[in-house]
Amino acid sequence: MSPDQFPSPDTLRADIGDAAWVDVMQAVDRTYAELVDYQEQLETRNAELEALRTFLSSIMHSISDYLVVTDTADCIADASRSFCKAVGLPVEKLVGQPIAGFLSGTSSADLMTAISRTMAQRAEKTAEAELSTTIGPEPVEFRVSPRLRAGRKRAGVILTGRPLGELRRAYSELETSHEELKQAQTQLVRNEKLASLGRLLAGVAHELNNPISFVYANTHALEKYINRFETYFDRVQSGASRDELVTLRADLKLDRDLRNLRTAINGARDGAERVKNIVEDLRRLSAEGSGELRPTDLVQTARISADWVERGSKSHVKITFSGAEQCIAHARGGHIQQVLMNLIQNAVDAMSGQDDATLDIATRYEDTRAIIEVTDNGPGIPDSAKAKIFDPFFTTKEVGQGTGLGLSISHKIADEHGGALELVPTDSGTCFRLTLNRGDQT
Ligand SMILES: Nc1ncnc2c1ncn2[C@@H]1O[C@H](COP(=O)(O)OP(=O)(O)OP(=O)(O)O)[C@@H](O)[C@H]1O
C-alpha cells in the first residue's frame, strides 16, 4: 500500500469515531513501551553476549593446550591461540579450513575416525595424531568431545590436545632421574657391601691376630730355649766334666726352660686351635647346611646345651624349663645344639654379676612348627644394637671374650632348616625365638 493510499487521520477519525481513535492511540503507546522494553532487554543480552565472548576469547588466548572447535563438515570453527601459534596462522585464516589439512602422518586417520565416531555416538574419544606445526610434525594426543546444539543436534566436535613431545620429554627426564637414582642406590648398596666385607675382614684379622701372635711369641720362646739347649749339648759332646755340666745347666737355667718348654708348646697349640676354630666357624658361616634332618627333641638338646654352658661359666644363673616335656623338631641335632648353646651363653654373659639372673627355656608347638624361646632377665639389647646383632663380628664383648659370630651362624643354621631365629620384642630382658619344622608328624 503506497502512503497516498493510507486514509488521513481526519478521514479515520470520521470513519471510526473518537472513542475508537483513543483505543488506537493507547495501543500505539503500549506497542511503543513494549518496543522500548524489548530494546532494553536486547541491550542487556548484547552486553552479556559480549562478556561471554570476551570470556571465551580470553580462554582461547590463554589456554596452553590446543583447543579446536570444528563444525559438522570437520572444518575449523574456532581455535585457541596456542593452536594458531603452532600451525603459524591467525584464527581468521583457519576458520572454514578442514582440520585434516593440518595433520600429517598415518596416525592422522585415527583422529579423523575418532572425530566421526564422536559425532555419531556423541561420546568422547581419544586419539593421537601428528600436527603439522611451523617446526615440523609434532605428536599430539587429542581428546575429542561432541559439540551439541539445542535439542542435542550435532554441531561438530571440540578437540583438546596436548603436545606429546613435551610429555615425552618430561617422561624421559623422569626416566633419566630414576635411572640415576637407581644407580646411586646400587652404588650405595655396593659401598655398603664393601664396607661389610671390610668390617668382616677387619674382624677376621683382629680375631686371628690374637692367637697368631700367641703362637708367634711361643715359637720365639722355643727358639731361645733351643739355642741354650744346643750350647749345653755341644758341651756334653765335647766331653765336659759332670761338675762343669751341672754349673752350665744352672747358668743356662735349663730346668726353668724345661718347664717353660711344655707351657710354650701348649700355648702354641692353644693358639693354633683357636685359629682352627675361627676358620671352622667361618667355614660354617659360608658353607651350605649339610647332613640329614632327623626328629630332634628341642627340650633335651636345650638341657644338654645349658649343662655345657653352666659347666664353663663362673656366674650362677637359675635356669628353668617350661612347656611340654618333649618338643620334636625336624633338625640336625648338632647344629641346633650349637644355636642353643650360643643363645644360652649370650644370656649368661649378659647377666654376669646379676643377683637374680634367670633364664627360661620354653618350648611349644604351633601348627606345623616346633618353637623354642630362650628368655633372660638381663639388661636387654639396646635399640641401637638390635639391627646389628645378627651381623657377623658384631660383638659388645671384650676382645677374646666373643667373636660376634654366634648369632650370625645361628641365624644361618635356622635358615638352612627352613626355620627362623628372631629377637622377640620384650618389655625387659631379652628373648630369642627359634622356630623349626615340627618333626613328630612325619
Ligand atoms: N641375651 C642377650 N642379652 C644382651 N645382649 C645380647 C644377648 N644376646 C646377644 N647379645 C648381644 O649380641 C651380640 C652378638 O652376639 P653373638 O652371639 O653374635 O656374638 P658374641 O656372643 O658377642 O660372640 P660369640 O658368640 O661369637 O662368642 C653380643 O655381643 C651382645 O652384645
Ligand SMILES: [Mg+2]
Ligand atoms: Mg654369642
